[in-house]
Amino acid sequence: MTDLEQDNFQPWFYSDIVREHFFHPQNFLDHEIKIDEYNAMGRAGSPACGDELRVWLWVDGDDERIKKFYWQTFGCASAIAATSMTSVIATQENGMTLGEARCLTPRQIMESLGGLPTRKIHCSVLSDKALRDAVNDYYRRTQQFDKIEPEATRVIDPIARVTDKDIEEAVLSGAKSIDEVAQKTKVHLSDPRVGQEVAQLVRFYLEKYQ
């Protein structure tokens, strides 16, 4: 018979680490959060993309390290696992400093998960964004306004130099489809990686502003 009947059949779409975090998620908020349980909150995503993520941090006022990381997500297996993994990374060994937390990339999270299917990367790893949002919120609450770093724009198409902000602008100025956005921004849809990113951003902004 085929090899699929043997031990080498992998019945699971994701890596074993994703499986572990999906079925045993760490640090998710299973109760109504109390005001003294957190001193920073962040969010990312949109239900339109299938994901909505909120995180609550407890940052130690003395060393400004993350001691607690609670989260909730409306997302698929990889979104749940990625957030769970981020909460573990951020709080292990005395906790990340806020500077370290800001530098955490989707790639690092993805690698700690033993990889993710390509089409899932962009949409399911939102926890780094939510974490940066929370870091800003901490500085806002502690009135360290000079330390707040607004989300930088990201170049989506390196040839046409189109950023996510350009795509947001295009949607705000009335573009209703990927093609209309491409007309306005001259983004190169022929590059499949660019095309995929553009498609997701367009959907995200359409949902946000409709």
Add this chain to the structure above:
Amino acid sequence: MKKREIYLDYAATTPTDPRVLEVMVDVERRGLGNPSSMHMKGKYARDIIEVSRSTVAQTLGAHPDEIIFTGSGTESDNLAIQGIARVHKTHGKHIISCVTEHPAVLETLMHLKERLGFEITLLEVDEHGCVTADQVMKAIREDTILVSIMYANNEIGTIHPIAEIGRALDKYRKEHQTAYPFFHSDACQALGALDMNVEKLHVDLLTINSSKIYGPKGVGALFVRRGVKITSIQFGGEQEKRLRPGTENTAGIAGFAKAVELSLECQKKEVKRLTKLRDYFIKHVLKQIPNARLNGHPKDRLPNNVNISFLGVEGEALLLYLDAQGIFASSGSACTSQKLDPSHVIMALGVSHIVAHGSLRFTLGRWTKKKDLKFVLEVLPEIVTLLRSMSPINVDKS
């Protein structure tokens, strides 16, 4: 001990019935020739195909020469729509269909629109996913050459009034003394569950498929009424009246015919049994799990289809928790689709993204027992509760 397996994804595909498998193995063992060959081995294969053709034709109340064997339901849809469009475009370039059709129809229509300048009217559906004959008739123009409406929807199970639409079109053609528009229906999900008589349905073209009725994958058929002219969309052989060139899949076709025979044999009993199971399951899921909604028509739905949205939960996560329990279902969530778009069918019902993302489809079949559904009812509420506790979307407030 064998791990528990509860297959509830019969609308995706049905497992092949062992009796079908037997027929196919028997055909292959005989070492048949090419059905186009003149020798005895070829003639034998030809005979198997023609007997199979008669069986399929009989089920539809059609003539054997009205049946074209293809490679799948998708192929049949392509052949029907493109086949009509290419011949009759001189008469008109307008086609009517509906927003909840299968991609095999929708994407073929988009191709005609974008590449060949056709105009496509996609009828909207009501909150149950239904179109009416009235809607179809209102959309007809002088240049309409084809109406293509699915018999029953693959995701939400809603049944369309095909016979009524067919009769209305017949009347229109008589009154206007025209042959147009032709009427095609994709009946892949309906075969084995609903009345398939092409005379009663008043269809000119009908798509059916083997892999949804416990037959092999890779075989479909298209009914083309005598006198309706379509043209080939692929080239290179005399097979199937040149409409589907390529050496025939003799064993597959024989298996398809056997599958048709078997499903007809038990259709009445099976429809009754499945309808009962379906209603039992829907009733208990909705009773046990708050903030859940049934998608599709409450009554006019396929006997084996259950599609329910669990608000605030994402479908893929639900699906995989069920998978871990040996329960196999399907979801309209964006995360389970290759394009990462939520189901166009559920979105067409006029609901929010949250409803589409939380939708779960259970489709029952020949080997589904009540105790299987009981087990699902035992584990599903806990899974929904767990995932809801992880979700920031508060369904009680929305």
